[in-house]
Amino acid sequence: MVHDETPDIRLEGLTIGYGKTAVVSGIDATLPGGKISVILGGSGCGKSTLLKNILMLNAPLAGRVMIGSHDLNKLDRRGKHCLRQRMGVLFQDGALLGSLSLGDNVALPMREHTRLDEKTIRERVLDKLALVGLEEFYDYYPNELSGGMRKRAGLARGMVMDPPLLFCDEPTSGLDPVTAVELDQLLLELKKSFNMTMVVVSHDLDSMRTIADHVIVLGAGKVLYNGTREELETTTDDYLRRFLDRRAEERTSPRLTMPALDYKVMKRDCSKYLGEG
Amino acid sequence: MARPGAEGDSAAMMNSRRQHFSPIAHLGDATLRFVGDTGAMFLFLLESTGRIFSSLGQFRKTIQQIYFIGVKSLSVITLIGLFTGMVIGLQMHYALAKFGAEGFLGAAVALSLVRELGPVLTAIMITGRAGSSMTAEIGVMRISAQVDALRVMDINPIGYLVSPKLAASIICFPILTAFFDLVGMAGGYLTGVLLLGGNGGTYTYRIQAYMKLSDVTGGFIKSLVFAVVVCTVCCFMGYYTHTRRDAVGPEAVSQATTAGVVTSCILILLSDYILTSLLF
Numbered sequence: 358m359v360h361d362e363t364p365d366i367r368l369e370g371l372t373i374g375y376g377k378t379a380v381v382s383g384i385d386a387t388l389p390g391g392k393i394s395v396i397l398g399g400s401g402c403g404k405s406t407l408l409k410n411i412l413m414l415n416a417p418l419a420g421r422v423m424i425g426s427h428d429l430n431k432l433d434r435r436g437k438h439c440l441r442q443r444m445g446v447l448f449q450d451g452a453l454l455g456s457l458s459l460g461d462n463v464a465l466p467m468r469e470h471t472r473l474d475e476k477t478i479r480e481r482v483l484d485k486l487a488l489v490g491l492e493e494f495y496d497y498y499p500n501e502l503s504g505g506m507r508k509r510a511g512l513a514r515g516m517v518m519d520p521p522l523l524f525c526d527e528p529t530s531g532l533d534p535v536t537a538v539e540l541d542q543l544l545l546e547l548k549k550s551f552n553m554t555m556v557v558v559s560h561d562l563d564s565m566r567t568i569a570d571h572v573i574v575l576g577a578g579k580v581l582y583n584g585t586r587e588e589l590e591t592t593t594d595d596y597l598r599r600f601l602d603r604r605a606e607e608r609t610s611p612r613l614t615m616p617a618l619d620y621k622v623m624k625r626d627c628s629k630y631l632g633e634g
Numbered sequence: 635m636a637r638p639g640a641e642g643d644s645a646a647m648m649n650s651r652r653q654h655f656s657p658i659a660h661l662g663d664a665t666l667r668f669v670g671d672t673g674a675m676f677l678f679l680l681e682s683t684g685r686i687f688s689s690l691g692q693f694r695k696t697i698q699q700i701y702f703i704g705v706k707s708l709s710v711i712t713l714i715g716l717f718t719g720m721v722i723g724l725q726m727h728y729a730l731a732k733f734g735a736e737g738f739l740g741a742a743v744a745l746s747l748v749r750e751l752g753p754v755l756t757a758i759m760i761t762g763r764a765g766s767s768m769t770a771e772i773g774v775m776r777i778s779a780q781v782d783a784l785r786v787m788d789i790n791p792i793g794y795l796v797s798p799k800l801a802a803s804i805i806c807f808p809i810l811t812a813f814f815d816l817v818g819m820a821g822g823y824l825t826g827v828l829l830l831g832g833n834g835g836t837y838t839y840r841i842q843a844y845m846k847l848s849d850v851t852g853g854f855i856k857s858l859v860f861a862v863v864v865c866t867v868c869c870f871m872g873y874y875t876h877t878r879r880d881a882v883g884p885e886a887v888s889q890a891t892t893a894g895v896v897t898s899c900i901l902i903l904l905s906d907y908i909l910t911s912l913l914f
């Protein structure tokens with residue numbers, strides 16, 4: 358299904374955090390519909406928290422999130438249901454249900470929300486698993502897979518309802534370079550063929566350069582950059598340049614100041630056993 | 635104890651509380667939390683009850699839970715029931731023999747089992763076997779974002795995780811209790827008749843003669859109430875694992891499990907007293 362209506366996601370005066378502590382404050386940005394927006398930033402800077410606010414899992418401390426014409430703060434129960442059925446999500450660690458096989462995990466939203474028969478569901482699930490290269494693992498359980506495979510399975514589950522909005526939390530981290538590139542290509546293809554709006558959280562610069570139309574950089578509790586990728590590449594901002602060129606800041610980067618640990622301090626001496634002494 | 639609504643401000647609040655510790659403030663805080671928790675648990679129960687019949691898929695999940703809560707508890711219930719019956723047979727025989735009423739052993743064993751020990755011991759055993767795993771299962775799902783995943787898939791986590799367990803508990807508790815009673819009576823027969831040489835016919839006849847229908851319905855009602863209490867408390871503790879103040883991560887799951895089992899057992903005994911005074 359090609360989605361003809363692709364809602365923008367607007368963040369207006371948004372402050373996000375937990376309890377009373379703000380993690381990022383004063384976010385004003387528009388994530389354009391039908392495009393891929395990448396939320397970039399170091400680990401712990403609040404990328405996943407921002408995603409949770411957009412997904413209505415956490416309420417913002419201040420400000421609001423608009424998806425299309427819907428204010429998420431004002432949405433009633435029914436509105437939430439309808440909006441959620443238009444969203445697909447890949448969580449940071451996949452968040453597959455541990456008691457269901459991979460196939461059942463991917464099939465879950467379909468079984469709960471559609472009238473399709475088992476055969477059609479199985480076909481569609483296998484198709485989505487094939488997209489992420491996991492069709493042979495239909496009957497495996499999440500704990501029998503590697504972290505990267507769980508992540509890809511999570512993506513398959515996020516896509517299974519062909520949602521117009523797709524959210525991915527670090528889709529390529531923990532994947533080998535080849536699979537990571539394939540996944541980026543998949544996201545690009547999905548955007549092109551289905552006209553999806555995607556929000557991808559990442560700290561992977563290569564991946565950002567491949568897929569991003571729009572970029573938001575978070576850091577130091579605020580938005581450091583909000584604009585197109587082309588503009589980002591030509592930025593003269595010191596911090597952003599260092600981030601893009603992968604240079605550490607000279608002054609603050611830690612230096613080795615201590616000699617290597619002497620194994621004599623070990624409680625159990627293994628040097629004889631290993632034939633070292 | 636768990637506290638719905640708050641997400642992660644616990645550390646800061648705990649510090650400030652430690653600084654201003656005073657017994658009165660502590661008591662007030664504990665009372666407020668108790669009232670809040672009770673209310674939240676009641677709403678939790680309402681929500682999970684309302685979703686028992688929400689879709690056709692619930693039926694299949696309920697069957698799975700019946701297998702887990704009911705069928706898999708059968709062996710332990712048999713064992714406990716048998717020994718309980720045997721030991722009551724022994725004790726009652728000793729007491730009744732004091733005034734030469736050994737013939738009433740059957741009635742004494744059966745009434746104490748059906749009215750009291752059957753429902754209570756069955757509920758406590760299922761709490762230990764199935765209640766604890768309900769808490770742990772839901773708690774692990776909570777801390778590994780699986781509950782969030784259900785929410786964004788627009789699947790109500792309470793309906794998906796709790797309702798089938800509640801339905802299965804309501805079905806299993808009375809059946810297991812009846813089974814416990816039966817096995818217990820057989821255990822009483824074993825000691826009273828086979829070991830101590832009482833009259834078998836008298837034993838069974840007196841059970842029949844002295845057991846009223848109200849005894850059976852009373853025990854039945856008790857087991858239903860215990861089913862709701864145990865399932866609600868254990869699932870509630872698991873569901874709000876992430877808001878615990880005493881621990882985080884895997885430790886919070888273990889604390890939640892302990893809290894679920896302990897709270898369930900206390901509430902079983904408390905409601906047992908209330909029900910006994912109301913019913914009989």
Ligand SMILES: Nc1ncnc2c1ncn2[C@@H]1O[C@H](COP(=O)(O)OP(=O)(O)O)[C@@H](O)[C@H]1O
Pocket residue numbers: 375380398399400401402403404405406407641642643
């Ligand atoms: N449940 C929580 N309670 C309190 N603070 C949290 C919670 N989850 C994350 N944080 C804090 O919020 C900040 C942002 O976390 P997160 O959004 O997960 O970062 P990332 O950008 O790596 O995804 C971190 O400093 C973290 O300590």
Ligand SMILES: [Mg+2]
Pocket residue numbers: 404405406449526
């Ligand atoms: Mg994150």
